[in-house]
Amino acid sequence: MTPPRDARLHTVVADDGALLRGWVWGPAEPRGVVVIRTPYGAWRHGDTARAWVGRGYRCVIHDVRGRHSSDGEWHPYLAERSDGWAVIEAVRAENPGAPLVLSGGSYAAHTALEAARAVDVDALVLLVPALGLAETAWDENGRPQLLHRIGWWHQHGRGPRSLPPLTDEGLAARVERATAVGVHRAAEEWGWSHEVLSGWRRLWSAPAVDLDRAYGTLRAPLLLIRGDHDFFFADAGRLAAAWQGPVHLVDGPWGHRLAADIDDEEVRSRLRSAGGIGGVLDAWLAENGLPSGESVTASTPVSTAASTPASVTASTPASTPVQADPQPTRRTRSAFEPETGRWRYERTA
Structure with missing residues (x-):
């Protein structure tokens, strides 16, 4: 800083x-x-x-x-x-x-x-x-906003300091994986901590404001x-x-x-x-x-x-x-x- x-x-x-x-x-x-x-x-x-x-x-x-x-x-x-x-x-x-x-x-x-x-x-x-x-997780038609949420949580959601963003190729691969196996299982494969995974689960189950x-x-x-x-x-x-x-x-x-x-x-x-x-x-x-x-x-x-x-x-x-x-x-x-x-x-x- x-x-x-x-x-x-x-x-x-x-x-x-x-x-x-x-x-x-x-x-x-x-x-x-x-x-x-x-x-x-x-x-x-x-x-x-x-x-x-x-x-x-x-x-x-x-x-x-x-x-x-x-x-x-x-x-x-x-x-x-x-x-x-x-x-x-x-x-x-x-x-x-x-x-x-x-x-x-x-x-x-x-x-x-x-x-x-x-x-x-x-x-x-x-x-x-x-x-x-909920509003960040889902669009107005109820579709998951995987690209934005995976990118945001990787960069900003995992600790006191922001990390470098994923490459376009890396982000696309994670979106593809989350689509194939689900957002929770995919995040476990990415090696996120227990605390981060807890917040990630909360993201996808939260009620709309x-x-x-x-x-x-x-x-x-x-x-x-x-x-x-x-x-x-x-x-x-x-x-x-x-x-x-x-x-x-x-x-x-x-x-x-x-x-x-x-x-x-x-x-x-x-x-x-x-x-x-x-x-x-x-x-x-x-x-x-x-x-x-x-x-x-x-x-x-x-x-x-x-x-x-x-x-x-x-x-x-x-x-x-x-x-x-x-x-x-x-x-x-x-x-x-x-x-x-x-x-x-x-x-x-």
Whole structure:
């Protein structure tokens, strides 16, 4: 681990005494605070932290229990609510009165959702969320997602540090073997430890998350970014449909790695010219009264106009009047059109 030079160590004591560690980036007097909890190495997310700092936020990024710098044992998807509560309460005490946003992508989106069940926050910004064990194991049609799960558990599910990924050939061979003899017998042949095998069995037998029961009481504004080619696309849609507070869904021609998954450089250029996903984020933050970048205008991809027709795009003139929507349960969507290089804004409910 190489500590970031522009951050300081942050430590929180969990309920059972385990030390949860991470890093803090940001100004001495922040306009807001963002908390991200990740299993992939908090110090690796410096670019994300600096982007939030550029918006005036203090960004706190923690390693989840049992991963990298945090104490405890690593059990994916099992301890994120209580640990998230401990981290957020400590951060709130350190930053009294500052708006607090939970954010994260993939597994880190799960940690944010679980923490929001335990403590009130001002907003959530989630990217390509992994909702839970069952949702990562099975697709929306009940088919096992062997390629993604075998690859993920080999690399990230087997200890405090991530391992090198399997080669494409090695991963394909393991998928073929699991298809032939079953996921449990195949994993035993791979030499995984008893603890890892226990978690692997739990993955395939876990019930699906009851979204209404889990998140039905949450009312914080939600920015939910998914990708047309992401394997969690359908789950993000279910979460958006179940959310009881204001939700803005963002769609585009990318996969689980967002813009990094766009192979067509012309499309990537069009996305950058249209403000990118960061432009949507800034407009949404401003719409919800939260600190944002300084370049937000009426032509940004998120419109505050409840009555704006679905045909409004990012090319709408800056002089177009907008009216705030007083309804707390509004549902809206921004979709990037790769052919035109424009964002299309829609009121969905």
